[in-house]
Amino acid sequence: MKKKVLVIGHKNPDTDSICSAIAYADLKNKISQDIHIPKRAGDLSDETKFVLEKFNIAIPEYIQDIGTQVSDIDIRRTEGAQSSFSLKKAWNLMRDLNVSTLPVTNQDRLEGIISVNDIATANMDIYDNQILATAKTSYKNIIETLEGTMVVGNENDMVEQGKILIAASNPDTMENFIDAGDIVILSNRYESQLCAIEMSAGCLIICTGVPVSLTIKRMAAEKGCRIISTPYDTYIVARLINQSTPIDYFMKTENLITFETDDFTEDVKKVMAKVRHRDFPVLDVYGAYHGMISRRSLLDVQKKGVILVDHNEKSQAVDGLETAEILEIIDHHRIGNLETITPVFFRNQPVGCTATIIYQMYMENRVEIEPGIAGLLCAAIITDTLMFRSPTCTAEDRNAAENLSILAGINIEKFADELFRSGSNLKGKSPEELLYHDFKTYSVNKVSFAVGQINFMNADDLQEAKIRLLEYLNTSFRRNDIDMMFIMLTNIIEESSELLFFGDGAKEAAESAMKTTAFTDALQLKGVVSRKKQMIPALMAVLQ
Structure with a gap:
């Protein structure tokens, strides 16, 4: 490149x-x-x-x-996940990409982030058997997670209510704990399937891929009960089903630490030192998601x-x-x-x-x-x-x-x-604009000083600028964080300059450098028009 x-x-x-x-x-x-x-x-x-x-x-x-800047870093172009993705799909994507954090985006806008730690927390610390309903999980996610097929119902529907349970007991007992909208995990027991439908279950998950009878299908359709068939056994289904929860329920959306492409890496390092996140989203100057960086990214910054x-x-x-x-x-x-x-x-x-x-x-x-x-x-x-x-x-x-x-x-x-x-033509210019018109700073023997130069075509303009500069610099000189300041007001036509001086020892340094005496507030210098050749070397010699 x-x-x-x-x-x-x-x-x-x-x-x-x-x-x-x-x-x-x-x-x-x-x-x-x-x-x-x-x-x-x-x-x-x-x-x-x-x-x-x-x-x-x-x-x-x-x-x-x-x-x-961040734009000088090799930014990892991790594709953004959709907030509707299941935890399992997000986990598989992280594994394939070998990353520990996924950005969650809507088109090009960052909505949140989901990390390996978030998924681990969901799998290990969540004991809520109504989590699918609480998180408004789509049946499409359940089908995808269980690698199943929708036998009865619409896969785009959402789980609106109910808990998850396993129909391990006989039908008489099941009647006591199945509520409307429940998701019931079972196998090829016809009586249990029929009981769950009659108790207004929201969905039956038929394990090990056993066939579902036409009667059960018809009755489920009449009662609004969905049926999903999966090749997994009851144990695997019970372990996986919570992983169908959409990541928007677990992702972080508030107080996200993000960086922009024009942020300086020195500032980025300071932020990263205070938090233990592995990866950080990067936004472009328009606020759109751009990619991800980590601490390791800072080791290979292109100067x-x-x-x-x-x-x-x-x-x-x-x-x-x-x-x-x-x-x-x-x-x-x-x-x-x-x-x-x-x-x-x-x-x-x-x-x-x-x-x-x-x-x-x-x-x-x-x-x-x-x-x-x-x-x-x-x-x-x-x-x-x-x-x-x-x-x-x-x-x-x-x-x-x-x-x-x-x-x-x-x-x-x-x-x-x-x-x-x-x-x-400097009329209308502020004193600050006049000062920094052509302004350079130097350092010698721990003395910092600046020399500015302004050129004029006639003496009247020069004197007008001089008055304004004197009024301004007598009160604001110390703001420049330098020890001495010299301003050359150069008359191009007459090939001469007036040298203004500010700071402790500046007058003496100017007089010694230019080998003349200041009788007013400036040195009158005939034939002096060059800062580079006539002014700077002389000042340097004196200050050294």
């Missing part, structure tokens, strides 16, 4: 993260046998939405956690295969990564603290954009780039290099963007203007 592999960028994704994930999934689908699916680990910015809409590319599905693009920091990765199988990493940032259990394909190049690396991989594999994908890759390079203004930009980035623009049929200068305007 083809394996599904998720291709995903970092949390709070920027345009490069999203576009590179889509493009690399496209490339891998053309050069490998597996199925590669692009995903996203956060909301899209207006800039990224603009790019996807322009090139008519679907938005990748959001995934919050890639931990193993999700994942390819990371545009990041290699654990703090930036989608939740649940520690339970996934990392297959590849394609990135252009510093090598962070991400660890893998086995060797992986890791391509990291000092270029301005991950999309540049993916373009090169298309060329290396001699795979044609479709116009829409070319547009995505070109857009990613333009935004990540700030239209080649960033110090991270290389000749490889410029060459890739120029070639991609031809394939996409766009004018770079005109498209870049549209692109930056779509991303810098």
Whole structure:
């Protein structure tokens, strides 16, 4: 079977993260046998939405956690039993399937479960000789359990009243204990059969397959008494007949412990540890019965295969990564603290954009780039290099963007203007949306810090955003569970940034890293536009 592999960028994704994930999934689908699916680990910015809409590319599905789920388990497709099944039929089905629990379903809806323990309890602890009537047992179940045939009567009728008894005494004595509706087990004694019919028995069970006389048949039909013939002797019939009871009388219907296909296995383990059930029903996302799992099922969980693009920091990765199988990493940032259990394909190049690396991989594999994908890759390079203004930009980035623009049929200068305007129009955005527009977290020497970056086309929009962010972060900074926070407000046209800082020691760290003094509530940084090359290395050096 083809394996599904998720291709995903970092949390709070920027345009490069999203576009590179889509493009690399496209490339891998053309050069490998597996199925590669692009995903996203956060909301899209207006800039990224603009790019996807322009090139008519679907938005990748959001995934919050890639931990193993019930859907990654080998779910046993045990067919659901009907609630009308007899205990014996359910037992035989369990034996044939080698299972200890059966789901009871109505079409695709779970009604309950019946276990080996429930059947054992019914056989060993039930001494009620009226159980068939109490459970509204069908005569069809009795016939099936006793491997008999209906001689007189309708097999679809239900046992409505009466007890079960064995006609072991003479007719004179039988008259004293046979009541209307009783099920009488007997053999070929004509007088006993006649007595039971005259006493309004509900059903005669004739053992050992002996013939039933025409007179008895006629009299039974006239009195509404059913007759069942079975090849079993009286002893076997007496042992088996209670097993014709429908399982809906014994099955569990309340407080059922079920799981859904999208439940995470870590949560499943916690539930299973608290109960002693052997098997558990699984429902799909629509609530329909899907199959069964057990504790043993958790021993063979298929980890999700994942390819990371545009990041290699654990703090930036989608939740649940520690339970996934990392297959590849394609990135252009510093090598962070991400660890893998086995060797992986890791391509990291000092270029301005991950999309540049993916373009090169298309060329290396001699795979044609479709116009829409070319547009995505070109857009990613333009935004990540700030239209080649960033110090991270290389000749490889410029060459890739120029070639991609031809394939996409766009004018770079005109498209870049549209692109930056779509991303810098932040009016109407909440302070929280502004903050997480492009936000990454890092850790060094047990100090956790975050650096966000927001790009603007003019100084007025920058100052308006700055005021709103300061008001918001002065009261809510501690909610982010980090030690320091730095926000770069970058003016693309002027190629400069204002750096906001929050947290104990953040101001001093920023001043030391950027070798300047903050005279107001921000550092004024001329010529600083790159978080990756100008900001992060400097902060890391200071904090180390």
